[in-house]
Amino acid sequence: MLRARIVLAAAGGAANAVIAADLRVHVDTVRKWRVRFAAHRLAGLEDRPRPGRPRRFTPVQVAEVKALACSPPAQRDVPLARWSAAELARHAVAEQVVESISAATVRRGLAADAIKPWQHRSWIFPRDPAFAVKAGRVLDLYDRRWEGIALGDDEYVISADEKSQLQALRRRYPGLATGPGRPARVEAEYRRGGTLAYFAAYDVHRGQVLGAIAPKTGIAWFADLVEKVMTTEPYASATRVFWVVDNGSSHNGARSVERMRSAWPTATLVHLPVHASWLNQVEIYFSVLHRKAIAPVDFADLDALATRILAFEDRYNTTARPFDWRYTRADLNDYLARLRRHDPDAPAPEFGRVA
Structure with a gap:
């Protein structure tokens, strides 16, 4: 002491x-x-008596309120979708956890453990029988490995997808620029000017993007993007070019793999698991594009929208750097293990540990 x-x-x-x-x-x-x-x-x-009001709630009572917050209301026969701080306070009293407690006190207690039962986030339980295998090989490519062998300097990894239904919305009145103490204002009413699709191929290790505008999605338009990339250096003279894609209609199924191999012998199409677009790095680029170049949408017509998208692509490539991708096979293994702990009896495919 x-x-x-x-x-x-x-x-x-x-x-x-x-x-x-x-x-x-x-x-x-x-x-x-x-x-x-x-x-x-x-x-x-010895410590002297400290000033201030003594604690009203015991550690057990605090833990019981937090446990209540972490349980769905339906388990308590409460007709609510989610708890609010006020509802938690009311139910804690009803269950005689405490004699009385305010919503503010509940909120402060939950904040200590970052518990926010009034929020929710959607997710999709993986249902692809080969989820671990498909996701693992894509993560290997991001780590510049394929079937356990390191990629050479003349081998490239492309993450590709399409952003469909991009609308050319024209605001009925001009927007108002930002000013002191005032954000920019955008007119709520608009006129529709049609839609287009944007196909993009993102080089995972070089950070460069090659894209193409199309009137809609489809096999033919994806083939045009592939041709544009595969006839451009350094991909035209590469030993192998791996294309990571999701299971969208423009490039899904075994036939798409055969089409790619037949048209471009040095290209290999690699599919992600179903509902795993979060593993496709081009989606990060699409997010950047939308936030920086499209939203809030206000374009005179489709030509103006297409011009903005392609101009942003050129601007992006001048300073592009690869994304700092840190999700590895080890993270995937942890994710699969959490899924099994979450619901080991769920009607889901058998997830093997990724080697």
Whole structure:
């Protein structure tokens, strides 16, 4: 105990500065406990009563309220979709967890553990029987490996997809630029100017993007993008080019793999698991494109929208760097393990551990 060590050192005749240096505390701390011990002996080393109101709720009551927040309301026969702080406070009293408690107190208690039962996030339980295998090989490509062998300098990984139904919405009145204490204003009413699709191929390790505008999605339009990429250096003379795609209609199924191999012998189409677009790096680029170049949507026509998209692509490529992708096979293994712990009896495919 620090206080006792200070007193014992003082009893041995050490000066305050020497004791402070030895125990790595401030000299004022040494002085305080020497004075208290001299005045009150051992009782002087005890904590003094602290100001403020004593705690109203025991640790058990706090834990029970948090456990209530982490349980769905339906388990308590409460006709609610999600808990609010006020509803939690009311139900904690109804279940006699506490005699009384305010919503603000509940909110502060939950904030300590970052529990927010009033929020929710959608997700899709993986249902692809080969989820682990398909996801693992894509993560290998991001790590520049294929079937356990490192990729060469003349082998490339492309993440490709299409952003469909991009609308050319024209606002009925011009927007108002931002000003002191005022955000930019955008007219809520608009006229529709049609839709287009944007196909993009993102080089995972170079950070470069090649894209193409199309009137809609489809096999033919994806083939045009592939041709544009495969006839452009360095891909035209590459030993192999891997194309990571999802299961969209423009490039799904075994036939799409055969079409790619037949048209471009150096190209290999690699499908993601179903509902795993979050593993497709081009989706990150699409997010950047939407936030920086499209939203809020206000374009005179489809030509203006297409011009903006392609101009942003050129601008992006001038300073592009690969995304700092950190999701690895180890993370995938942890994810699959959590799924099994979450619901081991769920009617889901058998997930093997990724080697």
